[in-house]
Amino acid sequence: MNLDLTWRLIKGGGRRGLLGTWLTLGAVAVSTALLLFAVAANFAFDARAERGAWRNPVPAASGPAESDAVAIEASRYDYVRDQAIPVVDLAALKQGVPAPPGMPRFPRPGEVWLSPALAELARQLPADQLAKRYPDPEGVLGDEALVHPDELVAVVGHEPDALEMTAPRSDDRIIAKPPVKVSSLAGTPSEDAEAYRALALIASVLMVVPLLVFGGAAARLTVARRDQRLAALRLVGATPGQVVAMTVAEAMIVALAGALAGAAVFALAVPLLAGIEMQGGPWFAGDLFPSPLALAGVLVAVPLLVGLSAVAGLRRVVVSPLGVAKRETPPALRFVRVLALFVVLAVFPLLTRGTGVGIVAVALALAFLCINLVGPWVVGLIGRITARAARGPARLLAGRRLVDDPRSAWRTVSGVALTGFVAGFLGLLSPGVFAGEAAPPQLRVTAPSGQVTQVAEEARERLAAAGVTATVQPSKQAVVAALGSSADAATLDRARTALTGLVPGRTPTTEADDQRSGSEILTDVRVGTIVVLSVSFLVAIASAGITAASSILDRRQTYGLLRLAGTPLEVLDRARRAETLIPLTVMGGGAILVGAFCAVPFMMGQVSTIGLITLGACVVAGFAGVIGAGALSRPLLRSVTADPAPRPD
Amino acid sequence: MNDVLVGRALVKRFGQTVALGGVDITVRAGEAVAIMGPSGSGKSTLLHCLAGIMKPDAGEVHLLGQRIDAMGERKRSALRRTRFGFVFQFGQLLPELPAEENVALPLMLGGVPRPQAVRQAREWFAPLGLHTMESRRPGELSGGQAQRVAIARALVTKPAVVFADEPTGALDQQTGQDTMRLLVEATKHNDASLIVVTHDPNVAAWCDRTVEVRDGRLVSTGVRA
Numbered sequence: 001m002n003l004d005l006t007w008r009l010i011k012g013g014g015r016r017g018l019l020g021t022w023l024t025l026g027a028v029a030v031s032t033a034l035l036l037f038a039v040a041a042n043f044a045f046d047a048r049a050e051r052g053a054w055r056n057p058v059p060a061a062s063g064p065a066e067s068d069a070v071a072i073e074a075s076r077y078d079y080v081r082d083q084a085i086p087v088v089d090l091a092a093l094k095q096g097v098p099a100p101p102g103m104p105r106f107p108r109p110g111e112v113w114l115s116p117a118l119a120e121l122a123r124q125l126p127a128d129q130l131a132k133r134y135p136d137p138e139g140v141l142g143d144e145a146l147v148h149p150d151e152l153v154a155v156v157g158h159e160p161d162a163l164e165m166t167a168p169r170s171d172d173r174i175i176a177k178p179p180v181k182v183s184s185l186a187g188t189p190s191e192d193a194e195a196y197r198a199l200a201l202i203a204s205v206l207m208v209v210p211l212l213v214f215g216g217a218a219a220r221l222t223v224a225r226r227d228q229r230l231a232a233l234r235l236v237g238a239t240p241g242q243v244v245a246m247t248v249a250e251a252m253i254v255a256l257a258g259a260l261a262g263a264a265v266f267a268l269a270v271p272l273l274a275g276i277e278m279q280g281g282p283w284f285a286g287d288l289f290p291s292p293l294a295l296a297g298v299l300v301a302v303p304l305l306v307g308l309s310a311v312a313g314l315r316r317v318v319v320s321p322l323g324v325a326k327r328e329t330p331p332a333l334r335f336v337r338v339l340a341l342f343v344v345l346a347v348f349p350l351l352t353r354g355t356g357v358g359i360v361a362v363a364l365a366l367a368f369l370c371i372n373l374v375g376p377w378v379v380g381l382i383g384r385i386t387a388r389a390a391r392g393p394a395r396l397l398a399g400r401r402l403v404d405d406p407r408s409a410w411r412t413v414s415g416v417a418l419t420g421f422v423a424g425f426l427g428l429l430s431p432g433v434f435a436g437e438a439a440p441p442q443l444r445v446t447a448p449s450g451q452v453t454q455v456a457e458e459a460r461e462r463l464a465a466a467g468v469t470a471t472v473q474p475s476k477q478a479v480v481a482a483l484g485s486s487a488d489a490a491t492l493d494r495a496r497t498a499l500t501g502l503v504p505g506r507t508p509t510t511e512a513d514d515q516r517s518g519s520e521i522l523t524d525v526r527v528g529t530i531v532v533l534s535v536s537f538l539v540a541i542a543s544a545g546i547t548a549a550s551s552i553l554d555r556r557q558t559y560g561l562l563r564l565a566g567t568p569l570e571v572l573d574r575a576r577r578a579e580t581l582i583p584l585t586v587m588g589g590g591a592i593l594v595g596a597f598c599a600v601p602f603m604m605g606q607v608s609t610i611g612l613i614t615l616g617a618c619v620v621a622g623f624a625g626v627i628g629a630g631a632l633s634r635p636l637l638r639s640v641t642a643d644p645a646p647r648p649d
Numbered sequence: 650m651n652d653v654l655v656g657r658a659l660v661k662r663f664g665q666t667v668a669l670g671g672v673d674i675t676v677r678a679g680e681a682v683a684i685m686g687p688s689g690s691g692k693s694t695l696l697h698c699l700a701g702i703m704k705p706d707a708g709e710v711h712l713l714g715q716r717i718d719a720m721g722e723r724k725r726s727a728l729r730r731t732r733f734g735f736v737f738q739f740g741q742l743l744p745e746l747p748a749e750e751n752v753a754l755p756l757m758l759g760g761v762p763r764p765q766a767v768r769q770a771r772e773w774f775a776p777l778g779l780h781t782m783e784s785r786r787p788g789e790l791s792g793g794q795a796q797r798v799a800i801a802r803a804l805v806t807k808p809a810v811v812f813a814d815e816p817t818g819a820l821d822q823q824t825g826q827d828t829m830r831l832l833v834e835a836t837k838h839n840d841a842s843l844i845v846v847t848h849d850p851n852v853a854a855w856c857d858r859t860v861e862v863r864d865g866r867l868v869s870t871g872v873r874a
Contacts, residue, residue: 404745566730
């Protein structure tokens with residue numbers, strides 16, 4: 001019965017009512033699509049971490065259990081052009097060792113297996129620059145062995161007693177992992193993979209909160225349009241339960257349709273999203289699809305949250321039907337909201353870079369939610385100040401409007417203000433890029449103790465045979481080959497190829513190679529920051545646009561009356577602009593400062609210029625976006641006030 | 650008496666429906682005219698055309714000898730702000746502004762500084778029986794009180810003509826009579842003309858004459874006292 005009436009209310013809402021329903025549906029669709037993206041990002045990094053885990057071996061337990069070991073595994077990084085090549089050295093200790101991921105069988109001694117991208121590059125470049133390092137590849141690695149589709153990977157088979165499997169190597173995540181006996185090739189996600197997972201989680205929190213706020217705002221828009229009608233239903237005797245049920249049903253029907261549309265939009269966008277390069281390459285499309293359980297969770301959670309949000313928006317109607325019908329002075333918001341924010345902010349100085357990522361994520365989410373709680377309170381306060389200080393009608397109207405309905409005014413700007421928090425947080429956090437000095441390349445390889453001179457001599461011979469001009473000299477425990485200032489990338493790769501296997505298990509590297517991992521992470525943090533901010537701004541600006549349009553529809557009678565009394569459209573526009581820009585300036589600026597404050601415990605070194613530029617760009621883009629969104633609704637204002645004759649709704 | 654507002658051969662169509670089929674009407678300075686007629690007769694459309702809210706499809710409207718129907722929206726808007734006042738049945742007050750700011754708003758829109766506009770607005774409250782209501786919001790006023798605030802707002806700019814569309818339609822009979830008395834007295838006191846659209850003969854009785862509209866035409870031009 002209620003459902004039937006609800007369906008009739010949706011259908012019978014008229015052209016403007018339907019427009020509102022479509023706006024809500026669109027808003028929920030956008031937020032669902034982006035929410036799925038935020039969730040999928042975690043699954044995607046998980047999938048990468050799991051697929052790369054086999055290259056990060058877990059040593060078999062020492063003692064008697066060591067006899068369970070089936071293979072020896074070691075890894076190191078080789079380089080070509082400006083890209084890293086993870087090289088995995090494997091040797092079987094028994095017969096019938098299970099195949100590593102992405103391979104049909106365990107590699108035999110002397111066999112080389114290459115990833116498709118590396119095989120392709122080996123074909124493209126002259127053999128003395130790459131192919132000779134990995135001669136006669138036996139086969140191509142499958143996707144299961146790769147972190148991303150463009151990854152350059154080589155797997156080399158050895159005898160267990162070969163020098164590559166016995167000689168000592170460095171043990172760090174950047175250069176190499178020494179040979180270890182393993183009882184399985186499952187491995188464990190690397191430190192880097194774990195770091196990326198943690199960053200993805202934080203990025204998700206930063207994206208999810210504005211999305212939820214946006215979805216909630218969309219739900220309340222439905223209620224705002226309906227509240228007069230639902231108050232009328234209360235006046236004719238509908239019980240609070242009936243009113244709540246009808247509202248929830250309406251909001252959830254629209255939200256479910258929006259969520260399904262959002263899921264479809266996300267699915268269509270996956271090929272585009274897969275092109276975003278992280279960890280040196282794009283994504284397997286399959287990685288970006290959340291698990292069916294997570295997908296179902298989002299599709300259930302979104303309508304539920306929208307329904308809850310609708311109930312919260314209806315409280316005033318249900319408590320007092322006259323509350324809406326008579327437009328009484330709304331009760332002032334409580335200062336306790338501000339106290340809640342201060343309490344959460346007081347926690348941040350206690351955090352450090354060593355604090356668990358879960359705690360940081362929760363603290364960030366709480367700070368976010370508290371800013372959202374404080375928003376309407378601050379908007380009400382600045383509304384009172386604006387109204388008191390207003391000299392002209394536009395400011396007076398804007399100020400009074402802010403006091404009258406601070407929650408609604410906050411909804412228009414909350415997206416951009418909350419994005420200000422993200423920008424403030426990431427702006428300080430983004431470390432600057434190390435300025436690499438353009439020095440002539442030098443290849444350095446550590447030599448076994450007592451063999452430095454001999455290795456240096458062999459290096460000289462190999463480089464001369466390859467036609468590479470270089471000055472080779474021993475330096476402490478290493479041999480350094482200085483290639484001269486005229487050496488280009490091709491010469492460098494010829495030198496690398498010539499020196500391959502010079503010291504078994506070690507790769508000659510340049511200083512840039514050694515810093516590559518660090519700069520890749522920095523690049524990824526920058527890309528991640530841009531992605532998070534883009535998503536947030538997209539949401540914020542869409543939110544501002546939808547709210548501005550809805551606000552005009554809701555207040556069409558007021559605008560009509562003002563026009564009738566001879567108010568020029570410019571005054572109405574100025575009032576609307578002030579109504580948005582005043583709270584945006586105060587809350588956006590405040591949120592940036594709060595975000596920066598929250599980032600202080602996690603800062604590395606000084607404030608980065610790039611971070612500040614990103615922050616500045618965000619401020620400009622945020623204001624421009626909100627002004628643009630407001631300007632887009634101006635034709636709607638013109639149309640609803642074109643016939644200013646008042647009519648009772 | 651001088652003619653203040655003159656409508657000549659006014660025609661207005663909405664699609665196939667003829668709302669006004671050639672109406673002539675003249676309102677003189679200080680005169681109160683009631684426009685009566687059944688629902689859908691075209692009386693509100695006539696008011697909207699005379700007030701510059703709507704452009705007639707044919708015919709002319711003159712205010713103090715100046716043709717106003719041919720003006721652009723911007724000029725008509727300025728005219729409504731400076732020379733006309735409005736009182737309507739529903740929701741003519743802005744819900745978020747206190748009563749005194751509702752009254753002061755037309756002055757502020759005309760460029761009067763806010764303190765002066767509010768001071769001028771307050772002067773209207775006591776004579777209209779609204780003492781102590783200055784800072785109440787419309788939702789906190791009774792229907793009669795809200796209409797009196799609307800009367801103050803309509804007259805605060807010293808307009809030439811006040812237009813009232815069913816001004817007592819949402820009030821009980823006694824409050825309606827009180828409101829009409831105040832409206833007519835205040836309008837005359839300010840040397841403004843008054844045009845009231847109503848279907849209630851008791852309301853029309855407060856005016857100097859009554860014109861009747863049926864099917865978009867004037868069937869009676871009333872008798873001047």
